[in-house]
Amino acid sequence: MKVVIAGSSGLIGTALVAALRRDGHEVARLVRRRAAGPDEFSWDPVRARVPQPALRGADAVVNLCGAGLGSRRWTGSFKQELRDSRLTPTDVLAEAVAAAGVPTLVNASGAHYYGGGAGDRVMTESDSAGTGFLATLCRDWEGATRPAADAGARVVLLRSAIVLARRGGMLGMLQPLYSLGLGGRLGDGRQYLPWISLDDEIGGIVFALTHDAVSGPVNLTGPAPVTNAEFNRALGRAIHRPAPFVVPAFALRLALGEFADEAILHGPRAIPTALESAGYRFQHNTIGEALTAAVGKSSA
Numbered sequence: 568m569k570v571v572i573a574g575s576s577g578l579i580g581t582a583l584v585a586a587l588r589r590d591g592h593e594v595a596r597l598v599r600r601r602a603a604g605p606d607e608f609s610w611d612p613v614r615a616r617v618p619q620p621a622l623r624g625a626d627a628v629v630n631l632c633g634a635g636l637g638s639r640r641w642t643g644s645f646k647q648e649l650r651d652s653r654l655t656p657t658d659v660l661a662e663a664v665a666a667a668g669v670p671t672l673v674n675a676s677g678a679h680y681y682g683g684g685a686g687d688r689v690m691t692e693s694d695s696a697g698t699g700f701l702a703t704l705c706r707d708w709e710g711a712t713r714p715a716a717d718a719g720a721r722v723v724l725l726r727s728a729i730v731l732a733r734r735g736g737m738l739g740m741l742q743p744l745y746s747l748g749l750g751g752r753l754g755d756g757r758q759y760l761p762w763i764s765l766d767d768e769i770g771g772i773v774f775a776l777t778h779d780a781v782s783g784p785v786n787l788t789g790p791a792p793v794t795n796a797e798f799n800r801a802l803g804r805a806i807h808r809p810a811p812f813v814v815p816a817f818a819l820r821l822a823l824g825e826f827a828d829e830a831i832l833h834g835p836r837a838i839p840t841a842l843e844s845a846g847y848r849f850q851h852n853t854i855g856e857a858l859t860a861a862v863g864k865s866s867a
Contacts, residue, residue, distance in 0.1 A: 568587075568592045568593070568626040568627060568776065568777070569592070569593040569594075569595065569624050569625045569626050569627075570587055570592055570593070570594055570595070570625070570626065570627050570628075570629060570776065571594075571595045571596075571597060571621055571622060571625045571627070571628045571629070571669075572584060572594060572595070572596055572597065572628075572629045572631065573597040573610070573612075573628070573629070573630045573631065573632050573656060573660060574630065574631030574632040574633070574656075574675070575594075575596045575597070575598075575631070576598075577631065578730065578732055578734075578735045578736055578765070579631055579727075579730060579765075579768060579769070579772075580631050582732075582765060582768075582769050583629065583631075583769050583772055583773075584596065586769045586770075586773055587773065587776075590773070594606060595607075595608060595621050595625070596608070597609075597610045597617070597618075597621060598610070599611065599612075608620065608621035612632070612655050612656040612659045612660075613655065615659045615662070617659060617660065617663040619667065622663060622664075622667040622669055623667075625667070625669045626669070626670060626671065627669065627670070627671035627672070627673060627776050628660055628663075628664050628669055628671070628672050628673070629673045629674075629772065629776070630656060630657055630660050630672070630673070630674045630675060631675045632652060632653065632656040632657070632675070633649070633652050633653040633675060633708075634648055634649055634652040634653075636649065636701075636826070636830060637823075637826060637830065640823065640824055640826070641700075641824055641825045641826045641829075646700060649704065650704060650707070653675075653704065653708045653711075654707060654708060654711045657674055657708060657711035657712060658711045658714070660672065660674075660715075661674075661711060661712045661713065661714040661715040661716075662714045662715075664714075664715040664718070664720050665714045665715050665717065665718030665720065666718075668718075669715075669720060670720055670721060671720060671721045671722075671723070671776065671779075672712060672715040672720050672721070672722045672723070673722075673723045673725065673772065673775055673776060674708075674709070674712050674722065674723070674724055674725065675708075675725050675727065676705050676708055676709050676724045676725055676726045676727070676784070677701065677704075677705045677708075677726055677727055678726050678727060678728045678761040678786060678787075678788055678834075678835055678837045679697075679699075679701035679702060679705060679761075679829070679830065679834070679835065680696055680697070680701075680702055680705035680706060680709070680726050680784075680835075681694055681696070681697045681702065681835035681837060682696070682697015682698050682699050682701070682702040682833070682835065683697065683699065683758065683828075683829070683832075683833020683834050683835060684697060684698065684699075684833065685697065685835060685836065686836075687759075687836060688836065689792075689836050689837075689838055690786075690835045690836055690837040690838070691786070691837070691838060691840040691841075692726070692783065692784040692785065692786055692840055692841045693840075697835070699829055700825065700829055701829045701830065705726070709724045709784070712724065721779060721782050722782065722783070723775045723781055723782060723783070723785055724783060724784045724785065725771075725772065725775070725785055725787050726784055726785065726786045726787060726788075726837070727763065727768065727787040727788075728761030728762050728763045728786075728787060728788040728789065728837065729760065729761060729762050729763070730762075730763055730764075730765050730768045731762055731763065731764050731765065731857045731858060731860075731861045732764075732765040732861055733765070733860075733861050733862070733863065736765075738858075738861055738862070741802065742802075742806065742862060745802055745803060745806045745808050745810060746806055746808060747808075748808050748809055748810075748811075749812060750799060750802060750803055750806075750808065750809075750810030750812065751799060751810050751811060751812025751813050751814060752795050752796045752799040752810075752812075752813055752814070753795050753799075753814050753816075753819060753831055753832065754795070754814070754815065754816040754819065754831070754832045755796075755816070756794055756795045756796030756797075756799065756813075757794055757795070757796065758794060758795050758831075758832055758833050758834050759792055759793070759794055759795075759834040759835060759836040760792075760793060760794065760795045760798045760834050761788045761789075761792065761834055761835055761836075761837050762788065762789050762792075762793065762798065762854060762857060763787050763788050763789050763857070764789070764850065764851040764856075764857035764860055764861065765861070766850045766851060766860065767787075767789070767849050767850055767851055767857075768787055770847070770849075770850060771785070771787045771839075771842055771847060772787075774842065774845070774847045775842075778845055778846075780845055781841065781842075781845050783841070784841065785839070785841045785842055786837045786838060786839045786840065786841060786842070787839065787842070788837045788838060788839050789839075789849070789851065789852070789853075789854065789857060790838060790839055790843065790849055790852050791852060791853050791854065792836045792837065792838060793854045795834075797854065798854060801854045801855050801858055802858055802862075804855070804858075805855070805858040805859055805861075805862045806862055816832055819831055819832060820832075
């Protein structure tokens with residue numbers, strides 16, 4: 568296949584490019600700077616400019632664009648940036664896919680599509696969007712792919728959980744604290760924390776690219792959801808350090824504002840029904856397996 572990727576320089580994009588090339592696929596990367604190699608093409612989503620040579624002969628476009636949700640405090644201007652950094656590139660790429668006749672668009676989204684108010688209720692791809700900023704963002708993000716779907720393209724919507732990786736992401740921030748014995752649960756710990764290993768994040772995306780039966784929303788989440796308290800205990804075991812502390816909800820809200828309620832103190836109990844029904848086999852089925860792979864130690 569020839570796969571065109573936007574957002575290829577981040578944690579997931581870098582790993583996806585490497586995996587596709589290992590499997591013998593051709594990868595073209597859309598970059599917002601001057602192209603530095605034959606596999607790179609400069610594009611400008613703000614001006615709706617996608618170079619046609621990049622899409623020529625493409626079998627699929629993968630869109631992973633979006634500013635980091637927790638990179639800054641959620642001011643009004645940053646929340647607008649979070650929307651613009653997702654919706655604008657998605658709309659431009661969906662229009663380009665439609666115009667060029669590319670058969671597949673695989674587009675990022677998030678497990679927080681379901682909101683955090685469902686408590687223990689299991690959420691599958693058939694459930695509707697929740698409420699709150701993140702749920703609305705994910706719903707609108709997915710809606711921006713409509714031009715590609717209207718043109719007959721197969722559109723896959725990746726409702727991704729928190730990706731557990733050896734370097735970077737959430738574990739990159741937490742592991743030093745846990746290694747010092749400073750880990751602990753957040754709030755009451757009963758809220759669900761959607762997770763997936765980096766291997767299965769990439770494996771799920773490649774599976775969606777190469778299996779035409781996969782279409783529409785796909786929960787990229789581990790098959791065994793856990794609460795924050797369960798995650799805390801599992802990470803402590805994986806690192807072989809106690810994790811006795813508790814960060815109260817009010818302290819999280821004071822430090823992080825709206826982000827605390829939207830992304831930390833609430834989370835959906837989402838399961839990967841679409842992937843498993845299509846035949847995908849997870850490499851890491853439990854949080855213990857995923858954390859062991861990520862931190863490079865065996866958990867008891």
